[in-house]
Amino acid sequence: MNKVPIKLFDSNLNFVANLSAYESLTFTRSHRGIGDFELKMSYGAPYADIIRKDMFIEVDDRTDVIGIVEYKQYTEDGDGDGMFTIKGMEAKGIFERRLIFPTAGYSYNVEIGQASTIMQNYVKESAGSDAAVSRRFPFLIVDEVTQGANLRRQARYKNLATELEEIATADSSGWRLYRDGKNLRFKYVKGINRVSSQSVNPSVIFSDQFDNLEETDYIEDFSSYKNVAVIAGEGAGVNRVVYEENLGTFAGLERREYFVDARDIQSENVPSGELESTLRARAREKLEEVAPIQTFENGIISGTFGAFRYLEDWDLGDVVTALNTKVGLTADAQITMVHESYTGEGFKIDVEIGEPIRGVKKALEIRTSRLDGELYR
Numbered sequence: 001m002n003k004v005p006i007k008l009f010d011s012n013l014n015f016v017a018n019l020s021a022y023e024s025l026t027f028t029r030s031h032r033g034i035g036d037f038e039l040k041m042s043y044g045a046p047y048a049d050i051i052r053k054d055m056f057i058e059v060d061d062r063t064d065v066i067g068i069v070e071y072k073q074y075t076e077d078g079d080g081d082g083m084f085t086i087k088g089m090e091a092k093g094i095f096e097r098r099l100i101f102p103t104a105g106y107s108y109n110v111e112i113g114q115a116s117t118i119m120q121n122y123v124k125e126s127a128g129s130d131a132a133v134s135r136r137f138p139f140l141i142v143d144e145v146t147q148g149a150n151l152r153r154q155a156r157y158k159n160l161a162t163e164l165e166e167i168a169t170a171d172s173s174g175w176r177l178y179r180d181g182k183n184l185r186f187k188y189v190k191g192i193n194r195v196s197s198q199s200v201n202p203s204v205i206f207s208d209q210f211d212n213l214e215e216t217d218y219i220e221d222f223s224s225y226k227n228v229a230v231i232a233g234e235g236a237g238v239n240r241v242v243y244e245e246n247l248g249t250f251a252g253l254e255r256r257e258y259f260v261d262a263r264d265i266q267s268e269n270v271p272s273g274e275l276e277s278t279l280r281a282r283a284r285e286k287l288e289e290v291a292p293i294q295t296f297e298n299g300i301i302s303g304t305f306g307a308f309r310y311l312e313d314w315d316l317g318d319v320v321t322a323l324n325t326k327v328g329l330t331a332d333a334q335i336t337m338v339h340e341s342y343t344g345e346g347f348k349i350d351v352e353i354g355e356p357i358r359g360v361k362k363a364l365e366i367r368t369s370r371l372d373g374e375l376y377r
Helices: 091-097 115-127 160-171 275-289 360-369
Strands: 006-009 015-019 024-030 036-042 056-059 066-076 082-090 109-114 140-142 150-155 174-180 183-189 205-207 218-221 228-232 242-246 257-261 293-301 319-324 329-343 346-354
Touching: 024 082, 066 091, 066 174, 082 091, 091 115, 091 160, 091 174, 109 115, 115 140, 115 150, 115 160, 115 183, 150 160, 150 275, 160 174, 160 275, 228 275, 242 275, 257 275, 293 329, 319 346
Parallel strands: 140 183, 205 319, 228 257
Antiparallel strands: 006 015, 006 056, 024 036, 024 329, 036 082, 056 066, 066 082, 109 150, 174 183, 218 293, 228 242, 293 346, 319 329, 329 346
């Protein structure tokens, strides 16, 4: 097959070489979180021996499909044939190396505003121009826009990448790092609405009917779903500040209650008269994290065939319609992950449409970080 070109850069984003003699490449792009990659190169392939940690690879001159090397392995079989396996994360993974420090003189770093502004501020304060010199990534540029839902977030030594993913989840948005010469640009990204029921943008439908959905793994998961939050703020016992946030008019069997311990939101850290609205905003954010899941998790789509073309008609983050006509399943949902695979068999894309399924680890994180009952009486 014709290999997709790969560029290699050093840790300062200086161009080093073009990689063409490789065996296979898989690259996962994530809209809200951080994807990864795996590159396999035979012993003796040009430049395989010089690839080291913190070098960057870029796929096919697509400046947002860029990864940072974290792992390298060499194995040799009985015939003496050697293989390098090089793994890493999307370049966005550099934010896993930073925590969000409290604002000087305060217990937390509190941000209030639209989602894009909050994300941009946290990046600048933790890794960019507003951070201490030793914490800055010298090549980082933050593109500033004002978009998204109005949120209130506060963090205290929280991992920056985790916080960005949570904000993006609450806002149904995403974020990217784009290479711009010897810099990486942070950008807030809102996907394009391409569902079949709207008429503003060209619609995109993934379906067996259009030969662009070859496999279907459809899941509806209500196991962690909650729709009514009881949120408790400062105080103790009968004097504790408590509000109920109902996402609709849920009652009876449809009502699913959820306790949110928000003791960290103190009136002294909230503008006068905004304590209730701040607590209710937190409640809505937490309910977004336990929303029902509807997903076509493993729809395999041909990258250059079918009715709609990858990167031309649709991209990561767009909201599309997925349809299996055989069993009558339909979902309007966001493309949250794209797994690109370049092997001897050709080019293939495996997409996740809708919220990723919560595995055991994720379920445990939800249970332990947002308690089922009040911790302090």
